[in-house]
Amino acid sequence: MTLTIKAVESAKPRERGYKLADGAGLYLFVTPAGNKSWRANHVRDGKQATRTYGRWPAVSLADARKAHQAVRNAPAQGAITFGDVARAWLKIKLPTLSNGKHQGQVSNTLAVFVLPTLGDRPIAGIKRAELVTVVRDVQTGGRIETAHRVASRVTEVFNYAQDEGLLEHHPAAGLTRTLASRKVRKPMACIPVHETGALLQALDGYSDPVTREGLQLLALTFTRTGELRGMRWDELREDGALWVIPPERMKLRLPHVVPLSTQAQAILATLREMTGDGPLVFDSPVRPGRALSENTFLFALYRLGYRGHMTAHGFRALASSVLNEHSGFAPDVIERQLAHKETDAVRAAYNRAQYLPQRRELMQWWADWLDSQRAAANPPSASE
Structure with missing residues (x-):
């Protein structure tokens, strides 16, 4: 049968x-x-x-x-x-x-x-x-x-x-x-470099304080959105000057070291007053104990008028473009900070913390560059 x-x-x-x-x-x-x-x-x-x-x-x-x-x-x-x-x-x-x-x-x-x-x-x-x-x-x-x-x-x-x-x-x-050709993926939307200052000013005026600080920190650290949303207070080292993301929260399952500029540390001090009672830096106001939802930052950019022009992931593209073209830092230093994929697994594991002194300088340079763009977008009037 x-x-x-x-x-x-x-x-x-x-x-x-x-x-x-x-x-x-x-x-x-x-x-x-x-x-x-x-x-x-x-x-x-x-x-x-x-x-x-x-x-x-x-x-x-x-x-x-x-x-x-x-x-x-x-x-x-x-x-x-x-x-x-x-x-x-x-x-x-x-x-x-x-x-x-x-x-x-x-x-x-x-x-x-x-x-x-x-x-x-x-x-x-x-x-x-x-x-x-x-x-x-x-x-x-x-x-x-x-x-x-x-x-x-x-x-x-x-x-x-x-x-x-x-x-x-x-x-x-x-x-x-x-086989038939693959569909070409559209790159994540990212503003032109010359619009950076206007974007930062728009972020400064966003109404929700935790989301506002989060977007500014995303701009300063250019990590992946999920890595930032899941940020925990106990991941900070060296009195808040260093953020170590554990491997289980990284795309490549390798730990990642993020030196924090003085500007980033100031944002975290502000956030500490808002969410410091719990383990998460970006604790959800809707579901306490859980991170902000996946689309929080993206929808905030939409509300600011950047739909189709900028995404949360776009900060990584912006940083990569500016750092590679204008900063003078070695490409290997920039790649380490972007946590891009290494073809050699052993080298990749070693490189998570490689070039750390140069990366500290890079992250401060980047934060200062963002400040300069913000200021240039709205220069003080002659009467000030």
Whole structure:
């Protein structure tokens, strides 16, 4: 007796996981949480093992049968499969990624879109046309960005196989060129440099005091918005002259050191009077004990008339532009302070606090430059 689509759809979770047999060893496994995946048992290296073809509904009943039949038709030899190489590559790749969410995305794209079809195929026997079919199937329904990611990861798996001496050549080079073009992302809106002073004056007049001070501190530190919103009083060091952001709150999962200018320290002293009773510098007035909401700073810029012209993230672009073009500081010093990605993981970990004396000077230079722009936008009258 084989399964029907209706039987798969109506399978309900039970106290313990259970199997629904389809035929030829293929079965649907239903977990107590209600997740459903296609599986088959087999013997590998003399031991009982389970082969997984992917989760339902991402992998349909028909797709699972097709994948299972392909495995059964493959020669019973000890050839190294695409799945073997993919798992070995993931063990090396995943620890280098910034967070658990990204790690899950990389694993899942292979598990859902590639392994059901190619996982048990000997990697040396996979043809270019098969790879093109797999990645083009992904972009069906408009999933163009996902298809590009899948193609890139498939190519990385084959690169790894080649580097390990498992293949002399491979068919996955340039796989992304077989796909529709990605949508070009619009850069985050950022004002021209000459409008900096007017923006700062507008921020000075914003009505909500915590948001106002927060935007000014964002301009002075040019950190990512989430890093600033989550700022805690216990992250300040050296009597408030240094802010150390822990790795779990950084995009790249590495600690980041932010020297604080005298202007930034003055803002924090003002904020201390407003929110200093709790652990968060930017405690939410709506939900005490939690940080300001994600869109607080962005919506404030909208209210000031900067919709489409400036975003909270735009302060990073503004700082990068000015510092690289006008400050005279070395590019490496600027990059360290922007906490941009390093290609070398060891160097990246070391560089979080590298150039610290120069970065202290840079941050004070930047704060003084902002003050000069604010003053130039509204020079005193002759009578003053």
